[in-house]
Amino acid sequence: MKKLMLTAGAILALTAGPAMAQKSVKIGFIGTFSGPTAVIGNDMRNSFELALDHLGRKMGGLPVEVIYEDDQQKPEIGKQKSEKLIQSDKVDFVTGYLWSNVLLASIKPVVDSKTFLISANAGPHQIAGELCSPYFFSTSWQNDQTPQAMGLYMNQKGVKTLYLLGPNYAAGKDMMSGVAATFKGKVIGQELTKWPDQLDFSAELSKVKAAKPDAVFVFYPGAAGVQFLNQYAQAGLKGVIPLYTAFTIDSLSLPRQKDLALGVPGAQQWVNDLPFPASKKFVADFRAKHKTTPSFYGSQAYDAANLINSAVVAVKGDLTKKDAMRVEMKKANYASVRGPYKYGNNHFPIQNFYLQDVVKDAAGELTLKTVATIIKDSQDQYHGKCAMK
């Protein structure tokens, strides 16, 4: 009898506690899964799924459930879907967020509900500064950081006059201010084009040609990067005015940009040839599963899954312990594919940025290659405006 009671007690003890309260880890994922930029969303989803496979599809002993939602690249839809994820699906984490304007529209309802939001791409300056939140973490960068690195590289190359081109939305403006923060020469012109509708840059390229700058800096993510490089060549500017980029050439657009991208430099916090074991495993397994090379977007989604896992493991699956999870995530205590990094007070990474070039590999295939480290331990320029310490 006593033995029976003990067994019953043990079973009760097992079922009570965290396992009773929490049957699974629910994660909402906002991405773009329709329209021309669905290619990026799919790459992020595939990388996130691969990370879950590597984790045995469990975090802290709990099974993981992911709900993917399509933002259609529209802020209002992204906000609606984010609200749905927290209100009706009651997710424990929301991640993804490809576009800065979608993230800006969505962040308030998420962090107000005290749900952790892990941005796997977008990093608008507002969230690094005055809108920073204890419930927000980034596994990417603050938008200005990458163009800041590019600005430093252009100084090294002796660029004196520069023309800036990019789309007219939150991230496009951050890119421009990022370059301006570090570039020592003169910015002689700047064009912001209608986003995402305008894909014909004839008027802008004519102005570039007339201004005769030493170099052009451009930010056109996704398919727009393919169109831009096409038109740059057609306007007779390729090889005449050197091009420097941020987020314009990646492993998703490269197969379509082909030789037009050859020798065009970019800055990036992760390139697919980085020597870290976690990165090698991610790239090798991704290639084996999908027959393509993952993009930096994917690498950030992969990291997001691992960052969430580190928090869930630290509280042993008790997802009510939000403060403990935050403390753990702030340590960035997981094997990031970009190598070890730290978090600043605003929960944006303090990390290295590399110079990325497009080269032909031994088989004659175009590939992205890390050439040099442009800046070590770069921190965004807005962290001082964030009230968190």
Next chain:
Amino acid sequence: MLLLIEQCLNGLQFGLLLFLLAAGLTLVFGIMDLVNLAHGSFYMLGAFLAATFAAWTGSFFLGVVLGLLATLAVGMVVDLVALRRLYGRNHLDHVLGTFGLILFFNELVRLIWGPAGLNLTLPAWLNTSVELLGGIRYPTYRLGIIVVALAVALFLYVLVMRTRIGMLIRAGASNREMVGALGINIKLLYTLVFGLGAALAGLAGVMQTPILTAQIGMGENILILAFVVIIIGGIGSVRGAFIASIFVGLVDTIGRAFLPDLFKLVLSSAAASTAGPALSSMLIYFLMAVVLVLRPEGLFPVAGK
């Protein structure tokens, strides 16, 4: 000054491209009284089909010709299968039905070609720029677009004004019952006109592909501009569409090119570079509003409508 000329060329090229799209739209709208929201889908199909045929045959021009013929065929089939059921109904039914077609074609393209889109690579001699009079270097391919579009405009003029088919089309526009009563197969005529419109949209799509690449949903944004063009030009008038599209192309391009700089004279640089693009993208709608106030029928209203 050179920059202004170059921007005018850019505007002309964009305008003529719009004309190809608007000509088909205005013919179908004016003659068949059908609001065809799916017109942009033919623009997209033309692009995808041409890119696919060009990849198969290895020839840019063969790809373009086959792509156009295929778009023409698809247009006529769509008319036979789907749109015949919509003739004579009210415009709301047209909008609903053709909006359904947009969704259908977007999904079809995704199933066949995947979400990534396609490239149509130009032959090397087209993929450069040439020197024009006055020392302007201009992309060869964009000049090519101007030439082809002008040729198509001429062809349309001759077809509509100087041939028997054109006469029937004009007759059908002013009184379709009477044309039918005279023993003309009006349904066949409609199918032909619709196919022609689809092929024109396809041609616009094909010509944009080397510049913009083929993307799902590429037709929807530009279709809005095409509607603006036919409203300004007068619904049903090919001549109106021609003038209005060049007008819209020039206003849009020149506004985009110079408005931000004008703003910089009165505003701070940061404010100007934000407000400039925002306002320049509104310019043509503003233009449309003015035309609607002054001439509600458009610049070149079709007589008898």
